[in-house]
Amino acid sequence: MTQLKNDNFLKALHREPTPYTPVWMMRQAGRYLPEYRATRQKAGDFLSLCKNPNLATEVTLQPLDRYSLLDASILFSDILTVPDAMGLGLYFAAGEGPKFERPLRIEADIQKLKIPDIDKDLKYVIDAVSQIKKALQGRVPLIGFSGSPWTLATYMVEGQGGTDFLTIKKMAYSRPDLLHHILKTTTEAVTQYLHAQIEAGVDTIMIFDSWGGALSHQGYLEFSLPYMKVILSNLKMMNTKKIPSIMFTKGGGLWIEDQLTVGSDALGLDWQTDIGIARQKVGEKVTLQGNLDPAILLSKPEAIEKEVKRILDRYGKGSGHIFNLGHGITEHTPPEHVDVMLNTVREYSQQFHA
Template identity: 95%
Template sequence: MTQFKNDNFLKALYREPTPYTPIWMMRQAGRYLPEYRATRQKAGDFLSLCKNPNLATEVTLQPLDRYPLLDASILFSDILTVPDAMGLGLYFAAGEGPKFQRPLRDEADIQKLKIPDIDKDLKYVIDAVSQIKSALQGRVPLIGFSGSPWTLATYMVEGQGGTDFLTIKQMAYSRPDLLHHILKTTTEAVTQYLQGQIEAGVDTIMIFDSWGGALSHQGYLEFSLPYMKVILSNLKMMSSKKIPSIMFTKGGGLWLEDQVTAGSDALGLDWQTDIGIARQKVGQKVALQGNLDPAILLSKPEAIEKEVKRILDGYGAGTGHIFNLGHGITEHTPPENVDVMLTAVREYSQQFHIK
């Protein structure tokens, strides 16, 4: 078992005492960093960067080298590696984001959908996990991740991101059997994928349900939450290595009490959710991760410090809070503003923890 120089992130996930509120950022390795842009240019394009374990390791470590106050690292990859491995033909159009050459629209194509061979089709991710763990040398824990089945299905059916979800919602209402087939197959793929990451050495896993908030109340309880429950339950049965888990539904603040039943150790919060109210709703059942609006990092230091303090005050004293953004950091963020946030969290949060 890894001996960490800094294990405060893991302690917070288990709601154990820490000397301050630990912090990491969604998309902390990314386009806002000049060193990342240089590495991506070296790779040629985003997908080539994801598929090169050496460069993925380099990019994962960049924010840790720049910001020593970070308490966790996260595997550099993309949630769409799974549907790409399922044969849908992922590509990134310049200025348009991810697209698929073969979206799932026809019943025959949906019925042919197969679980990928993780050891072959996603070996580059598993290799990257092993390399990153070795390179970290116990500095901080490593987070592995996947998209949720619903979120992956939105891309697989719509064929791209940034849509109004009408194509997949039409399927949900008119042919729910087809959508459930996609979701069941993807759930098995995600389970095997995360299990592969666990075996390769990640110290926690996170499920990103980025588009769960696009569903109706009943839709979320039918098409999103149950499949995340299945993944978490299966991983607990399959894995000899017991590690904590985080579940994050963007736009999911309405369903916190339902999410608690999924079996994760922590729930991620977007910036639309009041963290104090969220803590009241979940009680001592799970830790909470969040939830600074990423846009605040485009503003001035005093505004950043004020918002950091507001969130820490909102959560209050005690264990079980991991400070994070309410979604991924934006590419236009000045790197020095991240320093302001990290310093504010480290200094201000100590008063809420037992010395």
């Protein structure tokens, strides 16, 4: 196994001392980078890019080659690879985002839902993990990931993203048994998928609960949080290789105390949550990841610098903070503004780790 040259990200996940606050960005290999756009054009379309391990490796490394101050890399893939492997027919409509040819609307289709064969149907992702890990040569740790069962279910039932969630919420209220069947099946699929990523070499795993915040309080505690807990619990039993985990619910600041029960090593925070208050709530129990508003990177360097410093000030002294955005970086971000953020984090955060 290649020795990591920079393990500050992993140390922060374990709440161990680091010389500065480590940083990476959600969606850091993405459309804001011209080199990414060139590779995507070469691939032909987004799905073809995801399903080509060589190109997935290339784009995973692009932000690391551009920004020397990143402390982690994240597998280039998409959360919707799992429902695609479950036979729902994922495609991307121009200007409209992801859609499914066969959304889960009728009971017969829901009852037929099956766990995919990870070794066959998602082999391209696992091959990409192995290839990326080798190409990194120990530069920084590699993050593997999946969508949460609830978030995946929203796409599987609604048939697309960007909806008001009325179709799946109607199911939750009128036929919770059907929704629980989808969630249980998807939970098993995600568990096997993340296990395969761990076996292939990722250094940590992250669960993206992008639409958890769309649920009511009781809905979150019934349809989202318990299933993420099952995944993390099962992975701990399945894997001899113990690696840390991150759980991120966008819009989930209301449930921080509840999230502490899940068994994740770190909680991701969106920009609506005050990281100082969050730290008071979690104490020394977990690491916090976040939480710059991605929109700030569209503004001026002085505004970026000011907000980065404010977040670091709010977290305060000590370990257990990984700097990140409160959600994925937007495609219109000037790449040089990322430099401003990274430089400010590296220089300003050192005082909190002395």
